[in-house]
Amino acid sequence: MAVADDLFRALADRTRRTILDELAEKSGQTLFEICSRLSVKHQLGISRQGVSQHLAVLEAAGLVETRREGRYKFHDLNTAPLRRITERWLVPDAPQPEESTP
């Protein structure tokens, strides 16, 4: 249950979702690279520490995994936790009748 808490809490912030988008586009980015992408591509005026904190939240949720190499820390997207989300409520009404498009 605490897992679900972390996961949904992580997804609740728009900036964090944008970070996931960026990591989906290119994995293995460093903190600075993510910072500059948020700034340039998304006009998000946010400090480096702000981004760092967001990454920590994403990592706690298991959505981002990191690996250290020397002074660099690379961030990778892990979509596995996302699969459990929809299962929670989608499974019961299993058949999932496709949208009728008359």
Place this chain on the structure above:
Amino acid sequence: MAVADDLFRALADRTRRTILDELAEKSGQTLFEICSRLSVKHQLGISRQGVSQHLAVLEAAGLVETRREGRYKFHDLNTAPLRRITERWLVPDAPQPEESTP
């Protein structure tokens, strides 16, 4: 984008997720019925207005739909918005290699 905001914000709260669970189990519940279920089954001490506000958030996210009948207002779960969640990040790495279970 505002749609995603509402959706993820709605899912971020544990009480709201529990409400979705209850609606998944039995659809068409009234506010009072949901209140008593939260209280009895989940030991959640929350006021009627608290639950009402949660339902409003869920409705804004499209996760709950309502229909009025006389003085009753029935709440139904709508899982459609959930499907878009995973699509956002799950689609790119499409194949989704099934878990190796040796």
Place this chain on the structure above:
DNA sequence: TTGATAGGCAAGTGATTTCTTGCCTATCCT
């Protein structure tokens, strides 16, 4: 019509969250 039931609105409070600022450590390059 009166009382009871189902629900709604709005202001205020307390708790979380987001974000910044300031300082610190570790690694690399010259």
Place this chain on the structure above:
DNA sequence: AGGATAGGCAAGAAATCACTTGCCTATCAA
């Protein structure tokens, strides 16, 4: 060694959020 680069920690300000309290409206049953 010294400077530059990548990242981390922590305290505090500001914004959001969850929740309550108090009062109000609408529907139904007697």
